[in-house]
Amino acid sequence: MKAPISWLKDYTDIAISPEELAEKLTLAGNEVSGISSTTPAWTGVLAAEVVAVEAHPNADRLRLVTVNTGASDQPKVVCGAPNVAVGQKVAFAAAGAKLIDGHTGKEMELKPAVIRGVESRGMVLSERELGLSDKHEGILVLPENTPVGAPLADVLGDKVLEVDVTPNRVDCLSIIGLAREAAAVIGFEKIKLTEPFGIKMPDLNYEEKGSPIADELSVEIADAELCPRYTASVVKGIKIGESPDWLKKRLTAVGMRPINNVVDITNYVMLEYGQPLHAFDLSKIAGGKIIVRRAAEGEKFITLDGEERQLTTDTLMIADAEKAVAIGGVMGGANSEVSETTADVVIESANFNPVSIHHTSHRLKLISEASIRFERNINREVPMHALKRATQLMLQLCGGQAQTGIIDVFPGKKLRAGIQVSPTRFSTILGSDMTYDRILKALKALGIEWYWETTDETDYSGSETQFLRVYPPWWRTDLSIQEDIIEEVARIIGYDQLPASPLSGEIPKRVGPPIMAFKKLFRMALVGFGFQETLSLSLSSLDALKRTVSDGKLASEPVMLLNPMSSEQECLRTNLRAPLLAAVAANRRYEEGGLRLFEVGRAYHARKGTLPHEPEMVCGIIAGEAEPSGWQQSKRPFDFYDAKGVLETIFGRMNLAYTIEPGSDGGLRPGHQAQLSIGGVTFGVFGEVHPRVAKNFDIEEKVYLFEINLSALMPKVRPGRAYQPLPRYPAVVRDIALVLDSSVTHQRVGEVVSTFPLLKEVSLFDVYSGKQVSEGKKSLAYRLTFQSPTATLTDAEVDRVMADIVSALMSQLGATLRA
Known part of the structure; x- marks a missing residue:
């Protein structure tokens, strides 16, 4: 959200610099990610006062202008502008300043010059030379109250705060919302509980001269779940045209392109109040009736961008007596848009279901400034305020007459609910004693109303307990529990103002799940044997899993994804073998020698009617040379007994009473594999990878694999080690x-x-x-x-x-x- 400082100042006094305000807002939870300007930096260009104008001795059309820049020296420049006069405040550039060449339109650096025999020590500038417009007939004359010597960027430009608004603070997606935040963080310490505090809200009054609005328009909400409130006004006899400069500059400052006065007003009010609006051409609303309904399944609709959209039943539509005219909260239709011939408009300001708007805008790929606000749950009280403001501006900038009355259909109206907050809870949550005075000042700064209430509950001393009953303001939808209120008080007072209280005792040591230590044991052991750990995604392809077994039949069903990103990520892996085998093949393209690889992670086995089984597994692979050739030994490749020896050593350290039996794993070679079990529970296999599986992964050598189910093995392991004395008698x-x-x-x-x-x-x-x-x-x-x-x-x-x-x-x- 971009917020020009000048716009914020319309609602609250800001006597601090933009940098200080940015810091205060950031510390209060509204991070300001940057500060930009609406004008160029104009290095070397100052505001100056014309103190003398003399005729040029060698040219009739040139004059010598002496300017005061606030320094002791008053430079004299040659100027040909016809409108220069003593007492004016002008833009002055000294030598070295970078300007726009009035003839070529390109950037240039101003250099000292002698014009018709007179030295010119600078230049008084036109709008074209400053890059503001194409006007160059005369110099730019600044306002009379412009301070002499001030950088021109500070005089003409406006600083714009770029605020990263968190998803829960939809109120801060508005200039008024950020003005409230600015007023709170700047004026908190000066608040007096006996005096009013707040921002200067726009006057929403306007004159209604037309006939009753009911004679022109009616509204029916067919689905109150998707549209809790719909308000509308009618302005007749307007004139479509260009917006005034002040409005265009404000829209441009926040990155919006001005279009015409009607559209610009709806955008301006949306930015001001955070409430999206839409204007319909009243003559295009059949039957003078608006119906808010769900779309029919498969219904087609052409939006303002000219695209035909196919809709579903969860899409909210704005329709008239004959047709749909807009996708509620997302985009209007081409069949009801305001055009140059429009004379009468309907201004819509409604509240829509945030979940519905989110799903619709993302499914249709129509994410807009309006949908971004609606999907963050705007308060249901905001539409009426925004509607009155838009109607007022429409009368001011477009002319016409407002019809008497406002349509307000409000099936989703709710009673205002208070939140009970215990004063002692502030100290418990924040770890600091908070005085009632500071708590109430913070609540007042945020526009939160409160009163004290006594309950039937008693504290430990038997005394009656007092609570604060607080009511969040109408623009806030993110405050619902007492912890929300406490957090608001803390951020306004300042997190940096809360004292740090040391813990009363030692921080307890973190004791993780036993399986974490068990996995670490295997990692350390395998690394000690020279293995290298690999990491792979839990997502896999069904084809890769099937290639790990010789007959293509998986021992357990994989968990399939409903909406996979690609065919390589269509299911969850049922084992860790595929990425390890692929790693062997990839490494063999670049190097020879022995390979020792392993991975520790989860496998996922689908189960009908319940969540999948997710055992923790460790899988290792050895291939190539176990011992390279040397002058003392000949080259020896890895074999079955190397894999067996690794496991025997690890299990020997655990004192496991396991058994080794012939295995029947589909991914290992028959007769060259074994399975491990304890008490009838099989927890692992090892052996030579089946030649067909090796071929599936383009491996042309013998590969030996072991796979251990850590989740099945861990319950069988006794913690600690058994010790016995060394033998005293010979064997x-x-x-x-x-x-x-x-x-x-x-x-x-x-x-x-x-x-x-x-x-x-x-x-x-x-x-x-x-x-x-x-x-x-x-x-x-x-x-x-x-x-x-x-x-x-x-x-x-x-x-x-x-x-x-x-x-x-x-x-x-x-x-x-x-x-």
Whole structure:
């Protein structure tokens, strides 16, 4: 919102500089983002007084003009203007000033000159040389009260505040609203509760000479939900023409283009009061009747810009007895616009449902100054004030007669509700004791009315409690609860004036959700293994998700977006694999060597009838060289056991009693994958990426992946670590080689032998199948470590346990000892 200082001064006294006012408004919550001027800076151009005019000794049409600029030296310049006279206040430019060349129209720098043998130490200027207009027949004569020596930009120009208005302050999308704010922040300290305080509002009186308005127009509101109030006046016998200069300058200063006096008046009042208005040609309103209704589904309407719009039933229309004439609150129609032949006008000032205006303007892409205000919920009392002001200006600038009376259809009228505020609540919320005098002064500065009331409630001492009953002013729609009132008092007094009170104790340490610490644990562990973390969007394409499984069938349904930005962002991801696989392919275009990548984030699984399941996941990928070649070693690529080793190390630090079993994940290669589980709950998988999946992502090497469901795993992890003393007695090591069926797994052997006492560790150190064992058999060689925490083991004790182990293996697994 742009607010010229001169316009603000129409309503309140502003004795401080624009910069000071901008600072005060910003500190009160209305941020001033910039200060501009309506004129050029005119460096070196001052207001001066003509003190002498003499004839030029060498030219009949030139004169020598002596000017006073407020300095001790009074320069003499050569001037050819016929209207220069002693006592005038003029625009004077010294050498070095940048002006507009009167002949070429281009910018030039003024230089010292000798004209017809006389030195000219400057120049008195015309409007053309200042770039104000094309007038150059005479010099620009300034008002008599212009201070000598003042920069011309301060004399002719106007400073314009550029205010970033917050969405809740629709009243500040008006000059009067900002004038109220300026008056409050400037005059707060000087307020006396016994004297009136406020701004100078425009006089809204005007003469009504015409017939009763009911003879010319009637209004019917068919949908009070979308239009709580509709007011209108009729002015007959107007003359369409150009607006006066003062009106055009004000519109231009705020960035609006003057059109004609009728349109300019509606725009001026909208800027002044913040209430959009619209003018209809009365002769084009069929039947002299306005009907405010919803549009029919699919109804078409041509707006003022000549475009045909297709409407829906949530669109509010202004219609007459035969046709629609405007989209309420958004744009008028070409079939009722004011033209050069218009003699009688209907001035509309209404209140519309803000939600309806927002949806309509955005759907039709017709966002205007009017819709911006309507969608921020203008108070229902504003239309009447704005209508009277517009009617008054119409009579002043367009002539004609106002019909007697005003139409005011107000089905949405509400009783004025007060807000009960406890005085002690101010101190509680603001952390500072506030005197009643300062509180009431702030309320008065804001135009908030109040009175004291005593309730039946009592405080802790048993005394009756007094409250303030406050009534927000008619122009404010953002004040509804007592905290709103307290905030208003605080910002007017000044947030910088509130004392800072230190906390009475230590700030409690922030304890986040356990899952955050769990995610951090995995991040730190993987970074320690040389992995690099990647970040990707939660949004994905259905095609990318399907490419992560070999058969294209997803294990869970994705959550689809109703209105995706693009096909690449049509759903939420069900896993983290696609961006990691894409990262491997992208990196392989530029570099060789080992790749270790991981990501931590959420996956999203759709569920019927309820919100999606959102597990926290960690997914990692390894590819390429695990160990580069060197003089001590040969190059070794990553394999299945590298992925397994990473997970075993991390889980080992957590003391997890997990199991590893063959997996059946659709994105991993069969027979080269495994799944992890605890207590029957599967929480992860790892293995070689299926060749078909790798091909889907243009990967031509073996890639190994692991994926852990942190949400499923975390409940199984016991906090802290278990400690035990170092062994005091030596261990005994025995080796054993077994011949087993090929179908018996190492895990099954471990399950059998781990149940025996004194056995501390079981380690597989050899696997063999070939000529030395029968077909369908394999040999597994183990190193068994025995240790007792209470005594040194004897050979006889170890032999007994070994015999029991062999017996169990033979009976349960059909094992035999290999010779």
